[in-house]
Amino acid sequence: MSERLSPEVVAHVAQLARLDLTDDELALYTGQLAAVLDHAADVEALELDDIPPTAHPLSIVNVLRADEPHRCLDRDEVLAMAPSTEDGRFRVPRIMSEPGPTPTVPGSGPSGDRKGKLSPEVHDTGEEA
Amino acid sequence: MAAATAVELAASIRAGRATARQVLEDHLAAIATRDGEIHAFNEVMADAARAAADDVDAVAGQGRDPGPLAGVPVALKDNLCTRGVPTTCSSRILEGWRPPYDATVVSRLAAAGAVIIGKTNLDEFAMGSSTENSAFGPTRNPHDPSKVPGGSSGGSAAAVAAGFAPLALGSDTGGSIRQPAALCGVVGAKPTYGVVSRYGLIAFASSLDQIGPFATTVEDAALLLEVIAGHDPLDSTSLDRPAPDLRSQLGRGVAGLKVGLVTELNGDGIAPDVAERTRQAAAALEAAGATVREVSVPSVTYGLSAYYLIAPAEASSNLARYDGVRYGLRADGAEDITEMYGATRAAGFGPEVKRRIMLGTYALSAGYYDAYYGKAQKVRTLIVRDFAAAYGQVDVLLSPTAPTVAFELGAKTADPLSMYMNDVCTIPSNLAGHPAISVPFGAGVGGLPVGVQIMAPALAEAAMFRAAAVVEAAARDLQPAAEVA
Numbered sequence: 001m002s003e004r005l006s007p008e009v010v011a012h013v014a015q016l017a018r019l020d021l022t023d024d025e026l027a028l029y030t031g032q033l034a035a036v037l038d039h040a041a042d043v044e045a046l047e048l049d050d051i052p053p054t055a056h057p058l059s060i061v062n063v064l065r066a067d068e069p070h071r072c073l074d075r076d077e078v079l080a081m082a083p084s085t086e087d088g089r090f091r092v093p094r095i096m097s098e099p100g101p102t103p104t105v106p107g108s109g110p111s112g113d114r115k116g117k118l119s120p121e122v123h124d125t126g127e128e129a
Numbered sequence: 130m131a132a133a134t135a136v137e138l139a140a141s142i143r144a145g146r147a148t149a150r151q152v153l154e155d156h157l158a159a160i161a162t163r164d165g166e167i168h169a170f171n172e173v174m175a176d177a178a179r180a181a182a183d184d185v186d187a188v189a190g191q192g193r194d195p196g197p198l199a200g201v202p203v204a205l206k207d208n209l210c211t212r213g214v215p216t217t218c219s220s221r222i223l224e225g226w227r228p229p230y231d232a233t234v235v236s237r238l239a240a241a242g243a244v245i246i247g248k249t250n251l252d253e254f255a256m257g258s259s260t261e262n263s264a265f266g267p268t269r270n271p272h273d274p275s276k277v278p279g280g281s282s283g284g285s286a287a288a289v290a291a292g293f294a295p296l297a298l299g300s301d302t303g304g305s306i307r308q309p310a311a312l313c314g315v316v317g318a319k320p321t322y323g324v325v326s327r328y329g330l331i332a333f334a335s336s337l338d339q340i341g342p343f344a345t346t347v348e349d350a351a352l353l354l355e356v357i358a359g360h361d362p363l364d365s366t367s368l369d370r371p372a373p374d375l376r377s378q379l380g381r382g383v384a385g386l387k388v389g390l391v392t393e394l395n396g397d398g399i400a401p402d403v404a405e406r407t408r409q410a411a412a413a414l415e416a417a418g419a420t421v422r423e424v425s426v427p428s429v430t431y432g433l434s435a436y437y438l439i440a441p442a443e444a445s446s447n448l449a450r451y452d453g454v455r456y457g458l459r460a461d462g463a464e465d466i467t468e469m470y471g472a473t474r475a476a477g478f479g480p481e482v483k484r485r486i487m488l489g490t491y492a493l494s495a496g497y498y499d500a501y502y503g504k505a506q507k508v509r510t511l512i513v514r515d516f517a518a519a520y521g522q523v524d525v526l527l528s529p530t531a532p533t534v535a536f537e538l539g540a541k542t543a544d545p546l547s548m549y550m551n552d553v554c555t556i557p558s559n560l561a562g563h564p565a566i567s568v569p570f571g572a573g574v575g576g577l578p579v580g581v582q583i584m585a586p587a588l589a590e591a592a593m594f595r596a597a598a599v600v601e602a603a604a605r606d607l608q609p610a611a612e613v614a
Contacts, residue, residue: 009491010487013487013490013491013494014487015471016490016494017445017474017486017487017490018449018452018467018470018471018474019471019474019475019478019483019486019487020471020472020474020475021475021483025480025483029483029484029487032484032545032546033484033487033488033491035544035545035546036437036488036545036546036549037491037501039433039434039437039546040434040437040438040501040505042430042431042434043431043434043435043438043501043504043505043508044500044501044504046431046504046507046508048504048507048508048511051507051510051511052507052510053503053506053507053509053510054506054507054509054510054513054560055336055506055509056336056366057322057323057336057513057560057561057562057563057587058322058323058366058368058562060365060366063365063366065362066362073229073230074229077229078229078455081226081227081229081455081456081457082454082455082456083453083454083456083457083458083459084459090454090455092454092466092469093463093464093465093466093468093469094464094465094466095465095466097465
């Protein structure tokens with residue numbers, strides 16, 4: 001097994017990804033992720049300083065639609081699919097913690113700032129149309 | 130099952146020689162007989178399909194044209210949004226969710242007169258190569274139900290192979306259309322990135338995902354691709370150009386076409402039966418007037434490693450939205466929102482999705498980004514360059530689609546890396562954004578289907594389909610794969 005990954009690192013990554021893992025899952029994933037990273041050692045070993053990265057197969061930038069009004073999704077239809085709503089809004093559990101240890105910042109997910117502008121979200125699952 | 134092709138069915142229905150309703154009932158009967166065993170479908174949309182078929186018949190009865198897919202049943206991978214119809218990605222986290230809108234491909238199918246017959250099973254969020262990662266149980270290969278159908282679009286491939294629908298749509302991020310097409314003995318194509326709108330395709334890895342057709346013939350696949358292709362203002366990565374004209378080119382043959390057999394993709398790691406069929410397909414193209422030579426595309430050997438860093442990285446970002454707030458599952462009893470996120474995602478995602486989210490989060494995290502994600506993006510540049518050099522010498526490239534014929538259920542589930550190896554021949558086209566198609570070419574070990582892959586440069590679908598038609602014709606002279614029971 002690889003020395004590349006410790007259970008502590010995997011636990012930290014799971015926390016970043018907002019995934020609660022059991023102890024059994026943590027042990028299993030530590031071994032399996034290490035095996036994939038061992039395979040990726042071929043890429044890690046390459047000398048590529050002079051090679052520019054490719055983030056996307058198309059070189060298009062700043063695609064804008066015509067600035068014309070159009071109907072958006074029906075609010076009631078969208079909210080009907082939410083786990084909990086109130087007064088026409090999504091309802092969530094408490095966000096601010098009681099005074100005490102500093103809470104982790106609830107984010108929309110890991111790594112969103114690392115991907116730049118290259119993953120247009122027009123095909124999202126229900127946030128716009 | 131020697132069923133009529135989509136081209137034949139649409140022609141009969143448009144000419145009034147058959148009704149869409151009867152064609153649909155025949156396919157619903159096939160599903161009722163055998164899908165209990167195969168499990169191609171997550172949901173059969175019988176009532177909506179009957180209403181759509183009756184509409185097609187009414188239009189035809191008035192002497193109007195219902196469209197190029199008049200009355201043809203089409204199955205949809207269950208990661209394509211259908212308004213008001215459950216769309217699950219075969220995940221507990223979206224179980225019961227009904228989208229408030231249709232994917233663009235769904236609207237285009239309806240406008241062309243197609244009848245949506247149901248939603249097909251997949252590896253959860255399209256992550257897998259066997260359809261065993263579905264939260265709702267695996268799909269089985271119609272040629273041998275002890276074998277996997279491939280994946281992730283295994284339900285769509287099996288539906289077409291079993292005669293449940295003449296056509297189906299899948300999505301292909303690293304081979305998820307072509308590999309199951311090969312294992313199930315049907316045609317499957319991944320178009321050039323941007324040719325088909327991704328609006329309403331639930332995202333896995335946005336820079337790689339592309340929707341494409343499954344069919345029993347190359348001509349049917351071309352017809353379906355023509356219907357779904359073309360610019361869509363709702364997808365900013367949709368190419369602003371008209372849908373390609375493919376069917377009118379199919380009969381042109383391959384005289385003078387230059388074909389390259391990819392050295393790196395037909396040697397180590399490819400089973401002898403599959404490698405032999407691939408060499409036979411090359412010989413068939415040569416016999417039809419093409420020139421064939423070996424071509425080296427050296428960096429494709431790094432494709433697998435690069436893909437399994439890039440795709441999980443994009444997935445870890447795309448799947449951050451499943452947080453129990455706006456749709457799908459929410460874990461009960463959490464004290465605060467952070468606890469709710471962690472518990473919801475733990476309960477809603479299956480093991481492979483969790484693995485990939487963690488792999489991607491790791492590859493993007495501080496201290497590892499340059500070594501993994503950054504390096505993988507540079508390898509992507511090498512692959513694009515090597516393909517460009519190869520296409521300076523030849524028009525299309527040939528390789529196996531998958532390294533082996535269909536394998537036993539459970540054979541690779543304990544070792545994710547061995548499962549990932551299934552995608553070694555298909556991944557490079559996704560990284561480059563190029564089109565590629567799998568065409569059935571005889572049988573391998575156990576009488577199971579073998580598929581060969583034809584790859585082409587961006588927007589060269591017409592040449593790719595021409596070569597595919599020649600390979601298809603040559604396959605008719607080979608020992609057939611075991612008859613589908």
